[in-house]
Amino acid sequence: MSGAPILVVGSVALDSVRTPFGETHEALGGSASYFSLSASHFAAVRLVAVVGEDFPLASRTLLESRGVDLSGLETAAGRTFRWRGEYAAELGHAHTLETQLNVFSAFHPRLDDVHRRTPYVFLANIDPDLQLEVLRQIERPTLSLSDTMNYWIARKPDRVLEVLREVDVALLNEEEARALAGETQLVRAADRLLDQGARAVIIKQGEHGALYQSREQRFITPAYPCESLTDPTGAGDSFAGGFLGWLARSGGHDGNALRQALACGATMASIAIEDFSPARLAETAPREITERLRTLHDMMHFDLVEPFGSDAAPLPRR
Amino acid sequence: MSGAPILVVGSVALDSVRTPFGETHEALGGSASYFSLSASHFAAVRLVAVVGEDFPLASRTLLESRGVDLSGLETAAGRTFRWRGEYAAELGHAHTLETQLNVFSAFHPRLDDVHRRTPYVFLANIDPDLQLEVLRQIERPTLSLSDTMNYWIARKPDRVLEVLREVDVALLNEEEARALAGETQLVRAADRLLDQGARAVIIKQGEHGALYQSREQRFITPAYPCESLTDPTGAGDSFAGGFLGWLARSGGHDGNALRQALACGATMASIAIEDFSPARLAETAPREITERLRTLHDMMHFDLVEPFGSDAAPLPRR
Numbered sequence: 001m002s003g004a005p006i007l008v009v010g011s012v013a014l015d016s017v018r019t020p021f022g023e024t025h026e027a028l029g030g031s032a033s034y035f036s037l038s039a040s041h042f043a044a045v046r047l048v049a050v051v052g053e054d055f056p057l058a059s060r061t062l063l064e065s066r067g068v069d070l071s072g073l074e075t076a077a078g079r080t081f082r083w084r085g086e087y088a089a090e091l092g093h094a095h096t097l098e099t100q101l102n103v104f105s106a107f108h109p110r111l112d113d114v115h116r117r118t119p120y121v122f123l124a125n126i127d128p129d130l131q132l133e134v135l136r137q138i139e140r141p142t143l144s145l146s147d148t149m150n151y152w153i154a155r156k157p158d159r160v161l162e163v164l165r166e167v168d169v170a171l172l173n174e175e176e177a178r179a180l181a182g183e184t185q186l187v188r189a190a191d192r193l194l195d196q197g198a199r200a201v202i203i204k205q206g207e208h209g210a211l212y213q214s215r216e217q218r219f220i221t222p223a224y225p226c227e228s229l230t231d232p233t234g235a236g237d238s239f240a241g242g243f244l245g246w247l248a249r250s251g252g253h254d255g256n257a258l259r260q261a262l263a264c265g266a267t268m269a270s271i272a273i274e275d276f277s278p279a280r281l282a283e284t285a286p287r288e289i290t291e292r293l294r295t296l297h298d299m300m301h302f303d304l305v306e307p308f309g310s311d312a313a314p315l316p317r318r
Numbered sequence: 319m320s321g322a323p324i325l326v327v328g329s330v331a332l333d334s335v336r337t338p339f340g341e342t343h344e345a346l347g348g349s350a351s352y353f354s355l356s357a358s359h360f361a362a363v364r365l366v367a368v369v370g371e372d373f374p375l376a377s378r379t380l381l382e383s384r385g386v387d388l389s390g391l392e393t394a395a396g397r398t399f400r401w402r403g404e405y406a407a408e409l410g411h412a413h414t415l416e417t418q419l420n421v422f423s424a425f426h427p428r429l430d431d432v433h434r435r436t437p438y439v440f441l442a443n444i445d446p447d448l449q450l451e452v453l454r455q456i457e458r459p460t461l462s463l464s465d466t467m468n469y470w471i472a473r474k475p476d477r478v479l480e481v482l483r484e485v486d487v488a489l490l491n492e493e494e495a496r497a498l499a500g501e502t503q504l505v506r507a508a509d510r511l512l513d514q515g516a517r518a519v520i521i522k523q524g525e526h527g528a529l530y531q532s533r534e535q536r537f538i539t540p541a542y543p544c545e546s547l548t549d550p551t552g553a554g555d556s557f558a559g560g561f562l563g564w565l566a567r568s569g570g571h572d573g574n575a576l577r578q579a580l581a582c583g584a585t586m587a588s589i590a591i592e593d594f595s596p597a598r599l600a601e602t603a604p605r606e607i608t609e610r611l612r613t614l615h616d617m618m619h620f621d622l623v624e625p626f627g628s629d630a631a632p633l634p635r636r
Contacts, residue, residue: 221618
């Protein structure tokens with residue numbers, strides 16, 4: 001089993017986050033950072049993003065320590081993208097206090113030949129116009145996955161849908177799926193997105209798991225029950241890293257591989273949220289990932305029986 | 319495989335419910351009705367509750383058509399318990415418009431010898447003092463399951479906790495578990511309830527599944543993704559019916575049986591919410607239940623592999 005490489009195009013940021021369990025100041029953040037450190041446990045990752053001249057060497061070293069290829073990490077004149085947010089006790093939704101796009105505002109992904117021919121591609125949450133720019137540059141990949149956010153759905157719904165139609169799998173959270181589909185019920189929202197041209201969608205339900213739906217198949221994974229949730233930032237990107245990471249590593253694309261990939265996604269998300277920044281993702285070991293995957297499997301797997309016998313005869317009435 | 323009988327003590331009501339998908343007027347409702355019709359597919363059910371002189375013959379006939387033993391259904395002078403509520407588009411929470419306890423306000427469960435010796439017991443959502451009255455009357459059952467609601471947690475938390483300590487498994491929804499445990503994180507709320515003396519808890523997460531936790535074991539089931547949610551009323555009691563029904567039918571009590579029972583619970587809940595009142599529960603057939611159980615199994619089951627090989631060696635760095 002060898003991991004085919006993955007290309008990720010997204011943001012690398014400095015995050016300042018406060019949760020009921022503590023806070024962090026200008027720590028490594030951004031969708032591409034979480035994704036890369038998560039996926040790096042499964043496959044080689046090539047990162048395309050932009051940082052400013054103030055991007056800390058320690059963060060660069062952290063990514064490199066996990067073997068992430070930073071040849072596509074551009075350093076532009078100016079300051080690195082910064083995000084400041086906080087979570088209330090329920091930890092469901094981040095409240096953004098400040099966003100400084102800085103060098104990210106002029107970012108246009110530039111792919112070299114190696115990037116262009118990468119078989120697995122993750123278009124992290126960036127402007128859908130940039131996602132389309134990437135799609136136009138790459139050769140047809142084995143599998144492409146996109147993410148987005150409410151901000152773009154509100155401002156550029158047509159472009160978001162255009163991306164959805166281009167990629168193999170589109171990742172959205174519950175709220176985003178409802179907003180984009182105009183449907184409150186999740187399964188119907190997923191159906192509606194397929195009607196609108198998506199090939200497959202994964203609807204992330206945060207602490208409640210995820211739903212994968214294509215025209216032919218529907219899979220679900222519960223979330224891994226987390227004992228020490230500290231900071232939910234990056235959970236979705238870490239999920240994406242485990243999901244695409246497993247597909248790239250295994251080379252599988254059937255239902256079993258997709259269900260395994262969902263479980264790997266849930267596993268990596270559960271690790272990411274146990275600390276601020278992607279620190280836990282960088283330091284986790286294959287043994288821990290394997291153990292969580294096994295625990296997740298064992299918590300939900302049951303032997304299928306015919307509850308009413310193979311003839312499915314009703315119970316005799318009393 | 320033969321089903322051991324189940325005793326349920328709870329409410330039988332006439333519900334008037336409005337959802338975005340329609341409404342119903344004075345249809346059969348109440349925790350014991352939903353539970354009985356759900357569990358009746360797996361085992362013989364003995365119902366203890368009270369109705370008024372106005373309780374419709376058709377509702378009695380519906381319960382009897384599923385073999386539910388109504389010898390413990392008392393008819394008291396006065397009107398049947400009535401509940402009127404509505405759900406907004408999100409369908410998460412019922413908004414109660416009116417509750418008329420009527421004959422239910424003076425209800426004290428009276429169990430005969432057959433009731434007292436029933437091996438499986440469900441104490442549906444009624445006053446915890448009544449639940450304790452039932453527990454004092456019954457012989458030690460094979461397995462007892464309780465339910466409750468925020469109303470009692472707010473008014474009689476100590477009595478709710480007393481019930482929790484007496485039964486084998488206590489069922490709560492997310493909100494109730496958080497309120498009773500004083501913990502927002504679900505896994506911690508479950509731990510806290512065990513600290514407070516519960517032997518095992520199931521935390522129902524509505525459309526997101528359920529978590530079972532005892533001191534030794536933790537299991538999860540996702541909800542069955544429902545395509546045609548019409549009325550969520552009774553989902554929790556239908557879940558309880560499938561859960562306890564399977565345990566009574568199979569006689570199992572190990573981890574596999576509990577996980578199967580959770581899946582049966584999720585399956586029956588998904589059927590119940592496809593129509594108003596427990597109509598769908600009464601008319602569903604073993605074949606449909608079996609098919610949904612198989613679908614739920616197949617949507618989430620994955621073959622466990624060692625993602626990093628059996629030596630759990632990290633990926634070589636690039």
